[in-house]
Amino acid sequence: MTAAIAAIVKGLGGLGYPAEALLSNYSFADVLSPTGETREVALAAFTQTPPSYRTAAFGVAEAGSGGSDLTLLRALGAPMIFAVAGEHVELWQVHASKPASRIAVATIDTLGDLFARNAEHWSPRAIHRAKAIDTEPLADRQFDFVDTGLLIAIEGEVHVKLDALLRETLASVVDVRGRPAMDARLLFQATFRFLAAKILTDRGHESAANWVGGSVDEVLHGIDLYYGLGTIVPSPRDREQLETVWAGIRAGINFRNISADDLAFVYENTFVTSEARAAFGTHSTPRQMAEHIVRRLELWRNADRVRVYEPFTGAGVLLVAALRQLRSALPLEWNDEERHRFLTARLAGDEIDEFACEVAKLSLILADYPNHNGWDIRQADLFADDRLRTRITTDTFVICNPPFEDFDADDRSSPIAQHDVSKPIAVLEEVIAARPAGIGFVLPSSFIVEKRYRKVRALIESRYTSVEIVEIPDDVFSASRTAASLLIARDPRTAADEPRITIRSSEVTLRDRLQFLKAGVITRSRSLTRWVPDTPSGDLWVPALHEIWSYLSDRPRLGDRLELHRGIEWSGLQTGARSREPQPGFEPGLHGVNGHRQFQSPHPVWLDCRPESARGGAYKLPWEQKKLIVNGVRLSRYSWRLAASFDADGLVCSQQFIGAWPKEGVSDKHLLALMAVLNGPVANAFATVFTSDQRYRLTMLRDIPLPNHLPPEIAEMAAAYSERLSQAPLTFDGDAALQRLLAEIDGAVLESYALPVRLERELLRFFEGARRPVAHAWEGWPGLEAAPGLSLAETLDGSGERFSGNWVRSVFEPLPQSEADVLRAYIG
Ligand SMILES: C[S@@+](CC[C@H](N)C(=O)[O-])C[C@H]1O[C@@H](n2cnc3c(N)ncnc32)[C@H](O)[C@@H]1O
Incomplete structure (x- = not known):
């Protein structure tokens, strides 16, 4: 040295x-x-x-x-x-x-x-x-x-490298669909032993002397000895395959400086995408989702008393996240052994599947390097008795990704099924009844607003003072799940507390899902604090753009001006209800929303309007009258969702559309203006924010806020734009002119809402990067950046020019020197 x-x-x-x-x-x-x-x-x-x-x-x-x-x-x-x-x-x-x-x-x-x-x-x-x-x-x-960015970058790369190492190494022993060519359990058990051996070797641990020759048998035996695990003895054929796996892991990157919990996350994730893993029913929570739940529960605030319980443990991802976060909050002077004793006494899980229990235990052992076993993960059927409730104390944080399905008819006698037929609702109610210190759940996306969850949401509102819900888009779970939500409730309300609640709503947009999976990035969050009414409402979601909706809350609604009905449903096959040629009992109409665009319907086909083919009475609606036609299912997963067109040709529509007829006193001009409103930013944002699935509810559409007054120019602009649209084919310049016209229509519609500029800007930002369902290119509204303080209409009418250059200096002339000196002396 x-x-x-x-x-x-x-x-x-x-x-x-x-x-x-x-x-x-x-x-x-x-x-x-x-x-x-x-x-x-x-x-x-x-x-x-x-x-x-x-x-x-x-x-x-x-x-x-x-x-x-x-x-x-x-x-x-x-x-x-x-x-x-x-x-x-x-x-x-x-x-x-x-x-x-x-x-x-x-x-x-x-x-x-x-x-x-x-x-x-x-x-x-x-x-x-x-x-x-x-x-x-x-x-x-x-x-x-x-630089905390450094840590995030290293962590991200460690996961990528470890994941690649495992995938490449295991590629030789799994088929293209991820199914192991040997017993999945044996492969999983052996992989654990190889990873453990690699980390102990790279870190120069004394136990590595047990496999100094480096054969598979030595490693398996040496690790079993070190961790006190049961012995596994592969057949000669399996041993040969395992030689390849061990050789791959052994030659991989140096594990000395990686954090063992990173290894645990990657290990438990190894078979997540494979059918083998799906067969064991462990639809694992993605790691960043687990980290977010645990982080927001703030377990470290009461580290000396805290307990963490994960029912339906699966591979134990949530527990590994809890272990990692709790461990970094423990006193620095504690040694490995003291930390291990503390953590094994505080973290627990129950899971029905024996193999999943083993995976969870091995993941925790890996994450807790170099300590031995001792983890309290039990094999148990949580629907059989009251075990779930008895595992929870008032110091316990319950973290859980429960099964999402309903109870089968056979399971309905379970004590937990008495709460509700839906497993996640029943489990939530059972958990809340035990009054835990906090709960962090992965739930179906319908938890956020759907009626069937209202009772349990109200229960949460009455029990906890801080609640966060995160909306997670499709494509985040690698296994079979679609969109989901995360619920994080903490700080139980005591008798001395005021009945107030802080709710925070966070979103991960589809565009940001990879960023979320990689670094836990949340797209946006909104929060508010409010009183809890005597009868809690169960409204725990702060909708996107909520300030705008409350600003517009006293405006007329679309349902005041238009009569909305869904189109025709047929009792037979939907495809048989349409024809390219005229047929007896068929009328011209629209069948599918493909090609339906703002201000423009697709080419009509012939639709079956015979009473005997119909299900319901929509065929009797006054289709021959003038109306608007709006898509009844979403056109994309991005923010532009609605496309309304004007129909004077008496088209009938299938149930994929909604017909909107003028109510009394609504003229043709007014109807044209309402088309512009429906195609504009307020209506589209409203439909996006208040719809959680593919089909629009009529009640949501009827609730779209309208301006108090719609000036007649809007109808004229909409008619002019529609006229130009019909003049196909469009040239490049035609595109530019149409974009300009459309922006002007939006500007005029927005002006009629009279939103404060700050809110209008917030609304326009909501559409950044979203594709608009129009018949030409759409690059967004021009000139917004150049004049951030102006409304869209002002930006378009040239007010931006007036405010460019050094306008501040001409409006606020500098003070004479003598006055400036006095002022400076006064301010100090
Ligand atoms: C959606 S997975 C969640 C896995 C894990 N908690 C996670 O977040 O990655 C649900 C788990 O519940 C387990 N499970 C299903 N029914 C159960 C029961 N009656 N008792 C205990 N565990 C059960 C399944 O085996 C599965 O591992």
């Missing part, structure tokens, strides 16, 4: 870094490089053991200084690196996405001063807090020398 490094070791020891957390010649995988090659630093200091990128505090690199070299050491995870050349020492800050920057220069003689000056910020505790992105709010951070 050089004199300079010895001086750094001394300085770090003085700050409280224990000797076992200062490791010389520390090697680690550079997960930020494409191949994950191994790099080395002369010394690495960690805030606690076991060492990993999460706990790395300082690195020390010898020889040449310079930001670009040190950038190669980013994956160590240390926020600061000392570069040492002889007696000369430089301290560099490491960044996520730019070269390292030098923050101090010292010599051996002045190093002591440098440590003394920074003792408060460089202590293990301070750096641990600054890096604890899961458990500490990011606001109010003093530690600007820690």
Whole structure:
């Protein structure tokens, strides 16, 4: 060790870094490089053991200084690196996405001063807090020398690399659909043992001496011995396949600096996409979803009393997330053994499937490196008796991704099924009845607003003072599930509390789902605090754009002006109800919404209007009259959802459409203007925000707010635009003109709503990047950025020009010097 490094070791020891957390010649995988090659630093200091990128505090690199070299050491995870050349020492800050920057220069003689000056910020505790992105709010951070983006980047890459390693390694023993070519259970058990052996070996653990020869038999036996697990003995054929798996894992990136919980997440996820895993019914919660639930429960606030229980444990993802977050909140001075004792006494789970129980236990063992078993995961049928309730105390946080289906007729005698026929509702009610300290559930998306959940939502409202709901789009679960929601309720209301509740609604949009899965990014959140009425309403969702809806709450509604009805349904096959040629009893009409666009219907076909073919009475509606035709099912999953067209040809419609007839006093002109309203931003945003499935409810459409007054120009503009649309084919210039006309229609419609500009802008931002169902290109409203304080109508009518240039100076002329001096003296 050089004199300079010895001086750094001394300085770090003085700050409280224990000797076992200062490791010389520390090697680690550079997960930020494409191949994950191994790099080395002369010394690495960690805030606690076991060492990993999460706990790395300082690195020390010898020889040449310079930001670009040190950038190669980013994956160590240390926020600061000392570069040492002889007696000369430089301290560099490491960044996520730019070269390292030098923050101090010292010599051996002045190093002591440098440590003394920074003792408060460089202590293990301070750096641990600054890096604890899961458990500490990011606001109010003093530690600007820690780039938290670095940790997020490393974590993301660790998962990518580990996932690739497992997938590539296991590819030789699974078929194209992910089905193992050997007993799935044996493969899973062996894979656990190989991962454990790899991490113990890379970290130089003494137990690695048990498999020094490196054969599969030695590894399986050695790990069984170390963890006290049952012995597995593969057949000669299976052993041959396992040799390949072990060889792959062994040759993979260095595990020394990765955090064992990352390994646990990837391990439990290994078979999630495969049919084998689906057969065991473990539709795993994606890791970031689990992390979000646990983070928002703020388990660390009462770390000394907290208990965490995961019923329907499956592979235990939620428990692993809880373990990770709780562990980083425990006292730094605790050793591995103390933390293990604490955590095994606090975390528990129940699961019916024996194999899933084993996966959960093994995941927890991996996450809790290097400790042994001791995890309280029991095999139990939670619908058989009152076990669920008895596992919960008032200090327990219940985290749960329950089965989503209804109870079968056979299961209806279960005590829990007495609450409700839907399993998630029944489980929620049973859990809430036990009065836990908090609940974090994965639920069907219908939980957010649907009636069948109202009772349980009201129960939550009455019991908890802080409730968050997250709306999760389709395509987030890798297994069979579609859209979902997360419920996080905490801080139970006590008798002394005011009856107030803070509700927070968060959304992950379809566009952001990959960002969510990778880094837990939530697209947007809204929150409000309100009184809880004597009879709780069960309204726990703050809708998107809620300020706009409350601003427009006293406006007339679409249902005041138009009579809305769904189109014809047929008792036979839907395809047999349409024809390209005229037939007796058939009328011209619209069958499918494909090709239906704003202000423009698709080509009509012939629809069966014979009473004997119809289901319901929609064929009797006055289709021959003038009306608007609106799609009755959504056109896309993005924000533009409605397309209304004007029909003067008496078209009939299938149930995929809704007919909208003028009520008394609504003229043709008025009807045209209402078409513009329905195709505009307010109506589309309303339909998007208040619809959770594919089909529109008529009650939702009737509730669309209208302007108090619709000026006659809007009808004229809508007619002119429709006229131009019909002049096919469109040229490029035609496109531009049509875009302009459409923007002007939107501007006029919005002006008639008279929203404050701030709200109007919020509304327009809601459509950013969304495809509009129109017959020409649509690039969004022009000129908004140039004049952020103006309404759309003002932007389009040229007011923007008046406000460009140095208009502030011409409106607010500078004060004469003498007055300015007086004012300056007054302000101080
Ligand atoms: C949707 S999975 C959730 C898995 C896990 N909690 C997660 O978040 O990844 C539901 C789990 O409930 C288990 N399960 C179903 N019925 C059960 C019962 N009656 N008692 C206990 N567990 C049950 C299934 O085996 C499955 O693992």
